[in-house]
Amino acid sequence: MKRFILAFTILFSISFQAQTDPKIYDIIDAVSEERLRNDVKTLADFGTRHTLSDTLSETRGIGAARRWIKSQFDTISKDCDNCLEVFYQKDLVEKGTNQRIVKDVMVVNVVAIQRGTKYPNRFIIMSGDIDSRVSDPNDFTSDSPGANDNATGMAGAIESARVLSKFKFESSIIYVGLSGEEQGLFGGQGLAKYAKENNWDIIGVLNNDMIGNISGVDGVIDNRTFRIFSEPITTDETDPEKLARQARGRRFYGGEVDGISRQLARYVYKTTKTYMPEMNPMMVYRLDRFGRGGHHRPFNDAGFAGIRIMEAHENYTQQHQDIRTEDGINYGDTFEHVNFSYCKKLTAVNAITMASLVSTPPSPKEVGIGGIVEASAKLKWNKVEGAKGYKIYWRDTTSPTWDNSRFVGDVTEFTLEGIVIDNFFFGVATVGEDGHESMVVFPNKIIR
Numbered sequence: 001m002k003r004f005i006l007a008f009t010i011l012f013s014i015s016f017q018a019q020t021d022p023k024i025y026d027i028i029d030a031v032s033e034e035r036l037r038n039d040v041k042t043l044a045d046f047g048t049r050h051t052l053s054d055t056l057s058e059t060r061g062i063g064a065a066r067r068w069i070k071s072q073f074d075t076i077s078k079d080c081d082n083c084l085e086v087f088y089q090k091d092l093v094e095k096g097t098n099q100r101i102v103k104d105v106m107v108v109n110v111v112a113i114q115r116g117t118k119y120p121n122r123f124i125i126m127s128g129d130i131d132s133r134v135s136d137p138n139d140f141t142s143d144s145p146g147a148n149d150n151a152t153g154m155a156g157a158i159e160s161a162r163v164l165s166k167f168k169f170e171s172s173i174i175y176v177g178l179s180g181e182e183q184g185l186f187g188g189q190g191l192a193k194y195a196k197e198n199n200w201d202i203i204g205v206l207n208n209d210m211i212g213n214i215s216g217v218d219g220v221i222d223n224r225t226f227r228i229f230s231e232p233i234t235t236d237e238t239d240p241e242k243l244a245r246q247a248r249g250r251r252f253y254g255g256e257v258d259g260i261s262r263q264l265a266r267y268v269y270k271t272t273k274t275y276m277p278e279m280n281p282m283m284v285y286r287l288d289r290f291g292r293g294g295h296h297r298p299f300n301d302a303g304f305a306g307i308r309i310m311e312a313h314e315n316y317t318q319q320h321q322d323i324r325t326e327d328g329i330n331y332g333d334t335f336e337h338v339n340f341s342y343c344k345k346l347t348a349v350n351a352i353t354m355a356s357l358v359s360t361p362p363s364p365k366e367v368g369i370g371g372i373v374e375a376s377a378k379l380k381w382n383k384v385e386g387a388k389g390y391k392i393y394w395r396d397t398t399s400p401t402w403d404n405s406r407f408v409g410d411v412t413e414f415t416l417e418g419i420v421i422d423n424f425f426f427g428v429a430t431v432g433e434d435g436h437e438s439m440v441v442f443p444n445k446i447i448r
């Protein structure tokens with residue numbers, strides 16, 4: 001009996017200390033550079049994928065591009081016993097909605113859902129964009145290959161579907177090509193609205209926008225670093241009184257840098273550091289690049305966690321440019337500038353983040369914290385069905401990452417002896433099978 005207990009204890013502690021799941025390494029290996037290259041080439045070869053471009057041709061324009069994307073998802077689905085629900089989600093955007101909508105246009109997204117076995121209505125979303133543009137945002141006829149911006153993100157979503165559709169997960173995954181990005185983030189708005197109408201329980205959105213450039217306009221060449229943009233707090237609250245109450249709460253209890261999108265960014269960071277230690281994830285504490293936008297924002301506006309994953313070094317001569325040569329510089333977002341081994345790595349970052357998130361039960365909804373004028377902080381949370389246990393995280397208030405943690409087993413409250421509440425930020429995550437963890441939840445209640 002004693003020996004049995006000892007063996008059990010060793011097994012138990014190994015499984016929770018190692019915290020790596022061999023399946024995740026298989027997923028990294030399965031992402032194909034070759035298929036990404038082929039798909040970006042195919043997308044670039046549609047000539048232009050401008051949102052307002054031709055929809056009837058079979059070879060040129062956004063119509064041909066989205067039909068091809070749908071055909072890829074359909075093929076993937078056939079190969080996995082129809083494991084994907086593939087459909088177009090569309091909204092009419094009327095002429096004059098903004099200056100970039102110069103005629104009525106149907107903004108069409110291509111959606112592929114891989115249903116979870118246990119939480120079919122709980123989703124992690126990976127998005128890329130279908131559309132492209134040149135120097136004049138309203139020029140919908142000129143050649144606009146959009147190889148890096150954003151055929152790479154689109155190809156990444158398709159490739160992730162190929163890889164992850166070979167597995168079964170507890171929660172659902174959505175792979176999506178969004179349209180209308182360059183004209184004003186219309187595809188994201190449409191899908192966020194659709195998600196609300198259909199009561200989707202969204203874990204988060206991984207918006208991939210330009211994941212293939214390693215050679216920056218600053219001269220830096222770097223195939224290891226990538227950026228994760230996240231806004232500090234995410235809310236769809238509009239009632240000024242409630243907003244004021246939330247702000248007051250943050251002033252006294254913290255939380256200014258701990259919104260749900262920020263927790264998602266930290267999750268991507270941690271998962272990358274664990275499974276792809278050769279990579280340098282770089283969290284940027286802002287919504288997006290300075291003054292610029294991306295398709296995670298409409299999801300943030302709707303109250304969902306959403307981040308942007310992208311290269312660290314951009315090349316502006318290869319973004320939103322007419323194809324031309326000027327002063328010896330080749331302008332244009334063309335196929336030959338894309339680095340596919342980097343694109344493969346960032347695709348793998350998405351795939352392993354999603355695989356981890358859909359392999360674990362949901363985060364606790366309610367997390368309370370207490371310990372004012374006491375020597376020890378205590379945390380309390382709601383029980384999550386199917387959880388193997390919970391992990392308490394804490395960090396110095398100036399640290400961007402959850403640096404300290406303690407697995408506390410299958411309990412719903414715990415006191416961290418000697419850890420003073422004033423000096424750290426705290427959070428709680430659910431731990432599921434194979435040691436996978438949910439996103440960390442920052443306390444949303446005070447216990448007295």
Ligand SMILES: [Zn+2]
Pocket residue numbers: 149182320
């Ligand atoms: Zn763009």
